[in-house]
Every structure is written in C-alpha cells, then in structure tokens.
Amino acid sequence: MLQVLRSSWALLLGMTLLMVGNGMQGTLLGIRGAIEGFSTFEMSIVMSGYFLGFLGGSRLAPEMIRRVGHVRVFAALGSFISAVLILYPAFTDPTAWTIGRILIGFCFSGVYVTAESWLNNAATNETRGKALSLYLIVQMIGIVSAQALMLAGDPSGFILFIIPSVLVSISFAPILLSISPTPAFGTAKAMTLKELFTRSPLGCVGVFLLGGIFAAQFGMSAVFASNIGLSVGQISTFVAAFYIGALLMQYPIGWLSDRMDRRVLIGFVSAGVAAGALFGFVAGGSFEMLLLSAFVVGGTSNPLYALIIAHTNDFLEHEDMAAASGGLVFVNGMGAIFGPIITGWVMGVIGPFGFFIYMIVLATILAGYAAYRMTQRPTAGADTTSYAPILQSATTVAMEAAQEVYIENELEDESNTFEQAEN
Numbered sequence: 001m002l003q004v005l006r007s008s009w010a011l012l013l014g015m016t017l018l019m020v021g022n023g024m025q026g027t028l029l030g031i032r033g034a035i036e037g038f039s040t041f042e043m044s045i046v047m048s049g050y051f052l053g054f055l056g057g058s059r060l061a062p063e064m065i066r067r068v069g070h071v072r073v074f075a076a077l078g079s080f081i082s083a084v085l086i087l088y089p090a091f092t093d094p095t096a097w098t099i100g101r102i103l104i105g106f107c108f109s110g111v112y113v114t115a116e117s118w119l120n121n122a123a124t125n126e127t128r129g130k131a132l133s134l135y136l137i138v139q140m141i142g143i144v145s146a147q148a149l150m151l152a153g154d155p156s157g158f159i160l161f162i163i164p165s166v167l168v169s170i171s172f173a174p175i176l177l178s179i180s181p182t183p184a185f186g187t188a189k190a191m192t193l194k195e196l197f198t199r200s201p202l203g204c205v206g207v208f209l210l211g212g213i214f215a216a217q218f219g220m221s222a223v224f225a226s227n228i229g230l231s232v233g234q235i236s237t238f239v240a241a242f243y244i245g246a247l248l249m250q251y252p253i254g255w256l257s258d259r260m261d262r263r264v265l266i267g268f269v270s271a272g273v274a275a276g277a278l279f280g281f282v283a284g285g286s287f288e289m290l291l292l293s294a295f296v297v298g299g300t301s302n303p304l305y306a307l308i309i310a311h312t313n314d315f316l317e318h319e320d321m322a323a324a325s326g327g328l329v330f331v332n333g334m335g336a337i338f339g340p341i342i343t344g345w346v347m348g349v350i351g352p353f354g355f356f357i358y359m360i361v362l363a364t365i366l367a368g369y370a371a372y373r374m375t376q377r378p379t380a381g382a383d384t385t386s387y388a389p390i391l392q393s394a395t396t397v398a399m400e401a402a403q404e405v406y407i408e409n410e411l412e413d414e415s416n417t418f419e420q421a422e423n
Contacts, residue, residue, distance in 0.1 A: 008119060008131065010174040012138045015115055017171035019142025021164035022108055024149055025085055026050070027239050028164075029097065030222025031155045031232060032089070040223060040352075042094040044344020047219030048337055049098040051211075053105025055333035058395045061110035065117070071176060074114045077107040078172045085165035089158050113395045115175065136389045140247040147236035155232055191320065196327040199320075202263065202373045203312030207328050209366045210308065211335025212342065213273065213301050213359050214392045217242050219340040221294070224347065224355040234287055241291045245299030250389050253303040262311040263374050269307065270367035272300035274360050281356040297359060305332075306390045332392055 026047075033043045064073050084100045084107075091097070119131055146164075153159035197204045221242060225235040257265055273296075280293030309328065313321055346354035 008134070010177075011115060011119055012134060014171040014173075014175035015135065016138045016142045016145075017167045018108075018111065018115075019139050020146045020149065021081070021085065021168040021171070023143035023146030023239075024160065024164040024167075025088070025104070026218060027147060027150055027222040027236060028155060028160050029088065029101075030220070031150075031226050031235060032092070033094075033097075033223065034226035035156050036092045038094055040227060040347045041344045043223045044220065044340045044342075044347075046094055046097045046101055047223070047340040047344075048215070049101030050105035050108075050219065051215055051333060051336035051339070053102035053107075054109040054393075055105075055330070055337065056102075057106035057109025058113065058329060058333065060106075061113040061395075064110065065114060070114050070117065073110055074176065075172065077110045077114075078168060080104075081107045081111070082165045082169045085161055085168065089161050109395060112393070116395055118175075133389055136250065136391055137247065139391060139393065140243050143243045144240045144247075147240040150236040151233055191324050191327050193327055193331065196324055196331075199324070200312040200315050201376075202266070202370060203308055203315075203328065204331055205369050206266065206308040206311075206366055207305065207332040208335040209362045210301065210305050210392065211332040211337075212339035213362050214305070214332075215336040215339030216343045216355065216359055217298065217301070218393075220343045220347075220355060223344075224352050227347070227352040228284075230287070238287075238290055238294055241294035242298030243302075245295035245297070246302030246391075249299035250303045250306070253300075253307060254389060257307050257310055261374075262307060262314065263370050266304065266307055266311060267367045267370040267374075269300050269304050270363050270370060273297055273304070273363035274367065276300060277356040277359040277363065281353050281360065284353060284356070293356070301359075301363070302391065303389075305392045309390065329395065336392070 029046065030043065033046065038046070061073065081104055084104045088097065088100060091100075116135075119135060149163060150160065152163060191199075193204070221239050222235055225238045230238065253265070253269060276293050276296030276299075279296065280290055283289035284293065312324065312328065316324055343355060343358045346358045348354075350357055
C-alpha cells in the first residue's frame with residue numbers, strides 16, 4: 001500500500017480534491033434549489049442531468065484522449081468544470097442548472113477516465129488491487145469532506161460555489177506537474193448487451209437497479225433533506241452518512257463474498273438496503289434515526305455494486321471480462337439517469353419520504369430477482385473470481401483495471417490450489 005501511495009500520491013491527492021468539489025456541488029444544488037423555490041420534480045431533472053452527461057462522457061472521452069492526448073483533455077475539461085461551478089449561482093433557473101449538470105457530468109467523466117488510466121498505468125499486477133482500494137478510499141474521503149465544507153458559507157450566496165471551483169482548479173496542479181510519462185490509452189471492445197444479459201441476467205438487472213439507487217443517494221438525498229426542513233449542517237451530515245457506511249462496509253461484504261454463494265449474499269445485502277430504507281421511512285422523524293438509515297443504506301448498496309460485478313465475472317471467461325466492463329457501466333448509467341427523475345416523481349406524489357419508498361421498491365425487486373435466479377442456474381461453485389472494491393462512479397477504465405485484479409486473484413488462487421495439491 002505504501003508503495004502505491006509513494007508512486008501515485010499526487011494523482012490521489014488531485015482526485016481527493018476533485019471529489020470534494022463534486023461532492024459539494026451535488027449537495028449544494030439540492031439545498032440552493034429549495035431556497036430558490038424549485039419543485040422536487042424540477043430538481044430531479046437537474047440531478048439526472050449529471051448522470052446523462054457522465055454516461056455520454058464515459059463513451060466519448062476515450063476517443064477525445066486518443067485524438068488530442070491525456071493532458072489536453074484533462075486541462076480542458078477541468079476548466080469547464082470550474083466555469084460551470086461559478087456560473088450556477090449566476091443563472092438560478094432549472095433549465096440552466098440542468099444544462100450545467102449535463103456539462104459537468106460529461107467533464108467529470110472525462111477527467112475520471114484520464115486519471116484512472118494514469119493510475120492503472122502506474123500500477124503493476126502486484127499493486128493494482130491496492131491502487132483500486134486507495135482510489136476508492138480517497139473518493140469516499142473527498143465526498144465526506146465536501147459535506148463538512150458546506151458549513152463554510154451561506155448556501156444562498158456565492159462563496160460555497162466558489163470553494164469547489166477553486167478546489168477543482170487546484171486539483172490539476174499536482175497531477176499535471178508530476179504525472180509522467182503519459183500512458184498509452186486503449187479500451188476493450190464492449191460486449192453486446194444481449195450477450196451480457198445471456199451470460200449474467202442477475203448482473204445486468206442488478207447493475208441497472210443499483211444505478212437507480214445510487215443516483216437517488218448521490219443526486220436526491222440533499223433534496224429530500226431540504227424538503228423535510230433539516231438545517232445545512234444536518235443535511236451535510238445526512239449525506240455524509242451514506243458514504244461513511246459505504247467505506248466501512250465495503251471490505252466486510254467483500255470478505256463474505258469470497259466465502260459463500262454470491263447470489264445468496266446479493267439477496268441478503270439487497271434486503272439490507274430495503275430494511276435500511278424502510279427504517280428511514282418509519283423512524284425518519286428523528287434525525288439520529290435518519291443518520292442510521294443512511295449509514296445502513298449506503299453501507300449495503302455501495303458494496304453491492306462490486307459484489308454483482310464479481311458475480312457476473314463468475315460466469316465469464318478471462319478474455320471476456322474486460323469486454324463486459326463497458327456493457328456493465330452503460331447499463332448502470334442508464335439506471336442512474338432515470339433514478340433521480342423517478343425519485344422526484346415519487347416524492348411529488350407521496351411526499352418527501354417517497355425518497356425511501358423508491359429505494360425500498362428497487363432493493364426488494366433486486367433481492368427477489370436474486371432469489372429467482374438461484375432456481376434457474378446452479379452456483380458457480382469453487383470456480384469463482386475474487387471480490388475487488390469499486391464504486392459506481394468508476395468509468396470503464398477503472399472497471400477494466402478491476403477486471404484485471406479479478407483475473408490476477410483467480411490465477412493466484414488456482415496456482416496456490418495446484419501447489420497445495422502437489423504437496
């Protein structure tokens with residue numbers, strides 16, 4: 001771990017600052033939208049714009065990098081991010097904010113593709129798993145730190161928009177001044193969605209539903225908290241609770257996934273998401289209970305993504321894993337685009353606590369489908385890949401790096417098993 005930190009500290013520092021900026025703008029828009037009198041549905045459209053842009057960026061950024069190079073793409077997209085963050089308070093209109101969110105989602109996706117390719121290039125087969133773990137940790141630290149910075153100013157003013165703009169601008173300095181050489185760039189040809197669904201129906205359905213759940217947390221949690229009248233400090237703490245839970249539960253769930261039928265664990269963890277959301281719906285009148293609900297929902301739903309990826313890999317050949325990455329990211333992105341819109345509609349019909357109802361429904365469907373799939377196909381048995389931590393905000397580059405970790409771990413396990421058999 002220290003070896004990875006020494007070789008990639010500038011990149012990881014830059015990514016931490018980027019995540020602070022990204023985490024601040026999501027929460028801040030949810031609070032500022034309520035101050036400006038935007039309806040819940042208008043805010044759901046605004047929030048979904050980020051995921052639409054992110055999905056588009058993840059597909060177009062690789063071609064941009066191949067044409068003009070990492071450094072130019074990185075610097076250009078970073079400049080756009082800083083500009084949009086400054087312009088948000090100048091144009092307090094749902095349409096303008098939606099356009100800004102699409103643009104900023106596109107730019108962040110391209111920045112992530114660039115940074116993740118640098119990180120993957122700097123890692124070796126022996127350190128790639130540790131590099132992904134550190135990448136996950138700094139992402140979580142960045143988002144949680146962003147919530148603390150929400151107390152640094154008045155959401156109705158300009159200062160809280162200036163802070164993330166400055167942080168994003170600063171984040172590029174350590175990366176661009178220290179990263180060398182520029183890595184070669186290439187991504188695997190994506191597997192068709194039909195073939196991917198044939199190989200792993202649970203994988204496709206699971207990442208789609210999780211896209212909706214993740215988008216609700218990342219995009220609509222601040223909107224929900226504003227609608228029920230929480231203070232800025234309480235909103236920030238509530239949003240942070242999702243990611244603290246995700247960070248703390250990622251590795252225990254990963255440990256379990258390598259020791260039991262993953263479909264059983266997917267079912268139980270999905271039920272945990274539904275139970276956490278149900279608890280928030282029932283006991284959400286208490287702020288402390290809301291925090292506990294957010295911790296449980298975040299701590300179960302975020303690791304569930306990597307768990308479903310690992311399950312999908314159990315039914316893929318090594319040479320197909322990288323190709324499956326693009327399809328999984330695309331399906332997850334489609335779920336994320338519609339997630340805030342449906343959440344906003346449900347909140348408009350039921351009230352603010354429709355936020356939890358939406359997640360209960362999606363998590364229950366996933367748990368039920370996992371149980372159904374157990375009746376349709378036998379378990380993968382001992383021939384399974386190892387769990388590797390990865391977030392839903394990861395692009396195809398990070399996903400392909402994670403797939404390489406899966407393959408390396410499986411080959412190492414096979415080698416150890418063979419050696420034990422010989423002895």
